[in-house]
Amino acid sequence: MSLRFDITPGSPQPIYEQIEGQIRRWIATGTLKEGDQLPSVRALAEQLTVNPNTVARAYSELTAEGLVASHAGRGVFIAARRQIYSEEERLRRLSCAMKRFFDETAFLDIPLAEILRRLEEAGTDYFTHSPKP
Template sequence: MSRRTPLMLQITPGDPRPITRQIVDGVRRLVASGELPVGAALPSVRGLAQQLTINPNTVAKAYNELTAEGWLDARAGLGLFVAPPRQVLAPEERERRLDEAVQRFVGDVIALDLPKEQVLRRIDEELSFLTPKKTA
């Protein structure tokens, strides 16, 4: 049986995003950055719920969403594993989703009244973090 990879997720009670969304976003980030490699086994629903001290139904909902989106593979009797990358969205759909995400982001950030350069620098830092780590 393969060893479960602990998830280094942090749930923030003051975050406006629901806990399910925080889990989904956190797992996506870990996979995109390479911290959770393809084939890595994730904690069970109950295990992650205990780790985060949240309801198991919340974890199950997040895992179901990640599986439906192709981030995770569910293997009967074995658990959940990081899925190999797959391209399922047409270029037009990817562009549409990018437009929506940028509009939401700008709507959230505009009220902070930060210099454009600072915002762009932070975006660049975050995207650099998500560049998959190279292994020797």
């Protein structure tokens, strides 16, 4: 499977986080499944024209979260899905994500009803349609 990453070098979000986010989305939507192999650090770094340490950091973060597993000499693979966070931690992370979202959108002066409508629409699209890798 050839994955097409969409990386924005000038973005305030670090490139390793952009890589992580796309892999997380592909896992969440089922585009990447348990056992699927990710590109090697070197191959992905060359594809994206980034430092290999950037890709290694993204893979390391995903490994720490239990989303991928590294097998020496074989590569990095999507791990079996399991919940590693407690309910309390999941809700804490949700609150943090919501705060970041509202911090980013508060200045737009869009009514809450419109934001909620668009969130529901985007969520439906996000969780029912797999993005193309």
